[in-house]
Amino acid sequence: xxxxxxxxxDGSEVSANAAREGLxxxxxxxxxxxxxxxxxVSILTMxxxxxxxxxxxxxxxxxxxxxxxxxxxLMAEAGGVKTEKLIVEGDVHEEIVRVSGERKxxxxxxxxxxxxxINRLLLGSVAESVARRAHCAVLLVRxx
Numbered sequence: 001x002x003x004x005x006x007x008x009x010d011g012s013e014v015s016a017n018a019a020r021e022g023l024x025x026x027x028x029x030x031x032x033x034x035x036x037x038x039x040x041v042s043i044l045t046m047x048x049x050x051x052x053x054x055x056x057x058x059x060x061x062x063x064x065x066x067x068x069x070x071x072x073x074l075m076a077e078a079g080g081v082k083t084e085k086l087i088v089e090g091d092v093h094e095e096i097v098r099v100s101g102e103r104k105x106x107x108x109x110x111x112x113x114x115x116x117x118i119n120r121l122l123l124g125s126v127a128e129s130v131a132r133r134a135h136c137a138v139l140l141v142r143x144x
Contacts (some may be wrong), residue, residue, distance in 0.1 A: 002029055006098045006105040008036045008130075011070045014111035017126075018141035019074045022109030023081055025139075031106075032082040035074055036099055037067030039089040060089075093129035105136050112140045 005023040009015040019035065026033045039060060064087055071085045088095050099107050106136035131138045 002026075002031050002106040004094070004103060004107075005031050005033045006036060006100050006104050006108045007033055008038065008092075008110050009070055009074060010035065010037070010111075011066060012111065014141070014143050015114055016074065016111075016113035017144060019103075020077065020141075021139070021141050022107075023078055025107075026081045027079060032084070033078070034086055034099075034103055034105070035071045036043070036088065036096065036110065036118045037071050038085045038092045038095045039063045039067065040092050051127070052107055056070075065096060068088055083118045091098075093126045093133070096126070096130050097133045097135075100133055107139060108134055109139045109141065113143055 002025070005026050007019050009019050022033060029063070040063075043059070043063075056083055067087045068085070075083045075085060086099065087097065090098075094112070096108065099105075104139070107129060110127055110130065112125070127138075127140050131140065
């Protein structure tokens with residue numbers, strides 16, 4: 001049914017819970033999992049171009065390091081599930097949709113904060129955007 005599961009994570013407890021759900025499902029189905037961490041380029045832009053060049057590299061390195069730590073910790077929980085790590089840079093929802101297509105994912109498992117009303121309007125929803133645009137099934141895991 002689902003052979004190739006993509007699990008985007010961001011270091012939050014919500015995404016960790018979703019990752020564990022995805023690993024559990026993958027273990028039951030014999031699926032492989034790709035953990036994905038997106039370095040959000042929108043936070044790397046600063047008003048002063050000279051400062052931005054120096055600081056963007058430092059910030060990028062820090063975010064990539066954090067992404068590796070987050071994914072490595074989840075991969076350590078994988079048991080017998082075949083896992084792969086992918087760190088990419090770009091717009092979060094666009095990268096998730098792009099990678100799911102390139103990797104021919106059968107399922108995307110991701111967390112959602114379940115925001116409603118004005119919070120959703122102001123903050124947007126990566127999960128909602130992915131669910132609307134993905135070319136495969138999307139399992140959204142809400143906070144416990």
